[in-house]
Amino acid sequence: MSAINELAVKQTDSEHKNKVRRDRPWQVVVWNDPVTLMSYVVFVFRRLFAYDLATATRLMLQVHNEGKAVVATEPRERAEVAVAQLHAHGLQATLARD
Amino acid sequence: MSLAQINRQGELVYVRVSRGERRALLQILDRLEPLVDHSQWARPRAYQEEEDEAEFQRLVGTDLADSRAADLAQVREALESDERILLSPDGAIAWLRALNVLRLALAERLGITADGWEEQHTLQEHRRPPLATLHLLSWIQEGLVEALSVS
Numbered sequence: 001m002s003a004i005n006e007l008a009v010k011q012t013d014s015e016h017k018n019k020v021r022r023d024r025p026w027q028v029v030v031w032n033d034p035v036t037l038m039s040y041v042v043f044v045f046r047r048l049f050a051y052d053l054a055t056a057t058r059l060m061l062q063v064h065n066e067g068k069a070v071v072a073t074e075p076r077e078r079a080e081v082a083v084a085q086l087h088a089h090g091l092q093a094t095l096a097r098d
Numbered sequence: 099m100s101l102a103q104i105n106r107q108g109e110l111v112y113v114r115v116s117r118g119e120r121r122a123l124l125q126i127l128d129r130l131e132p133l134v135d136h137s138q139w140a141r142p143r144a145y146q147e148e149e150d151e152a153e154f155q156r157l158v159g160t161d162l163a164d165s166r167a168a169d170l171a172q173v174r175e176a177l178e179s180d181e182r183i184l185l186s187p188d189g190a191i192a193w194l195r196a197l198n199v200l201r202l203a204l205a206e207r208l209g210i211t212a213d214g215w216e217e218q219h220t221l222q223e224h225r226r227p228p229l230a231t232l233h234l235l236s237w238i239q240e241g242l243v244e245a246l247s248v249s
Contacts, residue, residue: 033139034211035202037198040194040239040243047191083144084162088161088162088165092139092142094143094144
């Protein structure tokens with residue numbers, strides 16, 4: 001294999017790995033704060049993720065009791081949108097690799 | 099002191115504040131709005147990695163500040179116009195976000211950093227400003243959540 005071909009294969013390989021890394025699901029993590037109302041957090045989870053009341057309440061309590069909860073696992077771009085929406089509602093949220 | 103009345107009227111949400119509450123809420127806006135964009139939580143991080151975070155902020159950072167300002171402006175405009183306010187569902191959600199911002203800003207000013215802060219104050223302290231202000235904002239926010247949750 002020529003050096004150029006070898007490089008092309010390596011680059012394709014690297015691009016493929018990058019794409020796989022981008023496509024891997026990311027976790028949307030919501031963090032506790034001592035001020036935001038529990039009812040508001042439940043409302044936001046239901047509105048943004050279409051959760052039923054029981055699921056949204058369970059996740060809110062997990063945030064409250066354990067300090068954080070994974071509220072969604074999505075491809076990176078969708079996870080970023082979810083985090084931006086949570087930020088827009090005043091919640092502390094981050095992304096973490098699944 | 100009477101408390102704001104909030105209920106659903108068809109698709110709309112009706113908010114009725116007293117003259118005193120209206121004045122108090124406008125004062126809260128005057129005092130806290132300038133602090134909002136400088137608050138610790140005002141530019142939340144999405145990533146630990148600096149490069150990813152910089153890109154995320156580049157994409158959404160300005161939008162976040164702009165939408166926060168628009169929400170606060172909606173609340174101010176409504177309060178300046180009347181004590182009886184009819185909100186669309188989207189308008190009510192803008193109010194919810196704005197009230198949350200104001201509660202966070204006030205809490206930061208009060209040095210509230212951990213759960214359990216409610217128990218550290220006497221009943222008298224809860225009834226006087228600034229804690230009473232925080233409770234007024236909570237009351238309205240709870241009322242809006244309840245009204246919007248009616249199916």
